[in-house]
Amino acid sequence: MAENAKHLLIVDDEAALREAIAERLTDHGFVVEQAGSGEEALTRLAEFAFDIIITDLRLPGVDGRAVLDAALERYPDIIAIIITGFGTVKDAVNAIKQGAADFITKPFQFDALLHVLKSALEQRRLRSENAYLRSQLEERYRIDGLVGRSRIMRDLFQLLETVAATSSTVLIMGETGTGKELAARAIHHNSPRRANRFVAINCSAIPETLLEAELFGHVRGAFTGAVGTRQGRLEQAHKGTFFLDEVGTMSPALQAKLLRVLQEREFERVGDSHTVKIDVRIIAATHSDLQKMVADGSFREDLFYRLNVIPVRLPPLRERREDVPLLVQHFLQKLGSEQIPPRNATMSQEALRQLMAYSWPGNVRQLENVVERALAFSQGRSQIDVTELGAEIRNAPAEGDDASPWFPDEGLDLERYIEGVELTLIKRSLERTQGNKVQAARLLNLKRTTLIEKLKRLERAPGV
Ligand SMILES: Nc1ncnc2c1ncn2[C@@H]1O[C@H](COP(=O)(O)OP(=O)(O)OP(=O)(O)O)[C@@H](O)[C@H]1O
Numbered sequence: 001m002a003e004n005a006k007h008l009l010i011v012d013d014e015a016a017l018r019e020a021i022a023e024r025l026t027d028h029g030f031v032v033e034q035a036g037s038g039e040e041a042l043t044r045l046a047e048f049a050f051d052i053i054i055t056d057l058r059l060p061g062v063d064g065r066a067v068l069d070a071a072l073e074r075y076p077d078i079i080a081i082i083i084t085g086f087g088t089v090k091d092a093v094n095a096i097k098q099g100a101a102d103f104i105t106k107p108f109q110f111d112a113l114l115h116v117l118k119s120a121l122e123q124r125r126l127r128s129e130n131a132y133l134r135s136q137l138e139e140r141y142r143i144d145g146l147v148g149r150s151r152i153m154r155d156l157f158q159l160l161e162t163v164a165a166t167s168s169t170v171l172i173m174g175e176t177g178t179g180k181e182l183a184a185r186a187i188h189h190n191s192p193r194r195a196n197r198f199v200a201i202n203c204s205a206i207p208e209t210l211l212e213a214e215l216f217g218h219v220r221g222a223f224t225g226a227v228g229t230r231q232g233r234l235e236q237a238h239k240g241t242f243f244l245d246e247v248g249t250m251s252p253a254l255q256a257k258l259l260r261v262l263q264e265r266e267f268e269r270v271g272d273s274h275t276v277k278i279d280v281r282i283i284a285a286t287h288s289d290l291q292k293m294v295a296d297g298s299f300r301e302d303l304f305y306r307l308n309v310i311p312v313r314l315p316p317l318r319e320r321r322e323d324v325p326l327l328v329q330h331f332l333q334k335l336g337s338e339q340i341p342p343r344n345a346t347m348s349q350e351a352l353r354q355l356m357a358y359s360w361p362g363n364v365r366q367l368e369n370v371v372e373r374a375l376a377f378s379q380g381r382s383q384i385d386v387t388e389l390g391a392e393i394r395n396a397p398a399e400g401d402d403a404s405p406w407f408p409d410e411g412l413d414l415e416r417y418i419e420g421v422e423l424t425l426i427k428r429s430l431e432r433t434q435g436n437k438v439q440a441a442r443l444l445n446l447k448r449t450t451l452i453e454k455l456k457r458l459e460r461a462p463g464v
């Protein structure tokens with residue numbers, strides 16, 4: 001018996017026919033079991049996950065339709081083939097609608113059955129290959145916890161993956177909340193160093209006086225309070241990845257010491273003359289413009305070049321608004337699953353439009369906070385609406401409404417876009433006038449009847 005032999009259950013109350021088919025199918029490599037009644041079929045199905053079931057529709061007692069139902073309910077992926085009597089096409093069609101893969105009409109040649117069976121198997125294989133390809137494609141919309149669908153983010157994922165394979169120093173630049181730390185972790189987790197540690201230190205969060213000892217460690221008595229010898233963070237990252245966050249805030253003295261680590265991969269613990277050698281990949285991140293800092297003398301030029309071996313730029317969210325829906329979905333799923341009981345909420349289209357139009361000074365972190373808050377305010381409703389977004393989003397002048405509307409990578413449907421803008425503005429005017437159409441029309445310099453007409457038409461329009 002081949003390892004991937006298909007397990008098949010044949011259900012028919014005509015014993016001679018059933019046995020003949022079973023025998024021939026066995027010859028063709030199937031592992032065949034038989035059931036002479038609907039009841040017996042149900043018992044077999046409860047005990048074993050068959051790949052294929054072939055059942056006569058007309059059975060005494062529990063009929064074929066009930067068997068089919070039970071099979072598909074328990075095993076949505078089972079291949080079901082129905083045997084019908086002559087002239088009962090309607091039954092066959094119903095069975096297909098119910099989820100059967102195919103049918104065959106009695107009387108039939110064995111070869112005809114074999115053909116039906118093989119093409120059903122082939123179809124199933126194609127379908128699962130497709131699903132696999134789709135899942136592969138979807139994979140590209142994320143790397144570790146980073147999700148994004150915009151061209152710029154997909155290129156970035158590619159870059160992160162390529163960089164991960166190397167040990168080169170990486171400099172990640174981006175505004176606050178754009179995902180710099182996530183990107184650093186993604187590099188580490190996709191690198192050959194993943195089995196070792198990812199050690200992060202935030203230069204701006206540690207007082208200058210302590211930072212050096214934190215980084216390099218110290219020996220006993222190195223300074224007041226240094227009661228024992230301690231390993232620094234750099235040493236802890238040996239053979240792993242060291243993440244130096246907000247590197248732009250380092251003092252000139254420390255910049256010089258860091259430069260030596262980058263060039264020689266060695267340093268001394270504070271208060272010690274013994275040299276420590278390490279093997280680390282260094283990833284630095286900054287939200288400041290280091291090049292400008294180099295120009296005005298606050299950051300060492302040589303250090304900048306040592307860090308900037310592979311620059312990675314995380315674009316602000318307002319430059320990739322097409323990522324907003326995917327991010328919203330990602331956060332709704334993540335935050336929803338953390339709740340008790342888990343929630344499975346969606347965002348209304350209008351709320352999404354508002355989110356996509358917003359300028360996001362706090363980038364993805366701010367979006368995550370807004371989604372979390374909206375989820376809390378929606379109090380268990382399955383759809384989150386504009387009212388739950390909070391005033392700063394609802395009342396923000398939408399960038400898309402001004403003289404330079406946002407233009408997505410993949411282009412847009414101009415008429416639908418304009419209709420969307422019209423509808424948004426009409427709704428805003430109605431909100432402002434508490435639904436008073438006369439006043440709203442005046443605000444929009446429209447006749448009242450024109451406003452009503454537009455509203456009716458726009459609300460009927462697809463996709464607006
Ligand atoms: N592309 C993304 N997909 C999913 N989550 C993201 C993405 N970018 C950022 N986040 C989330 O946003 C938050 C901020 O990300 P992260 O801490 O990596 O940003 P940062 O650039 O380091 O910010 P800061 O400069 O403020 O330190 C985190 O909760 C992170 O999970």
Ligand SMILES: [Mg+2]
Pocket residue numbers: 180181245
């Ligand atoms: Mg950060």
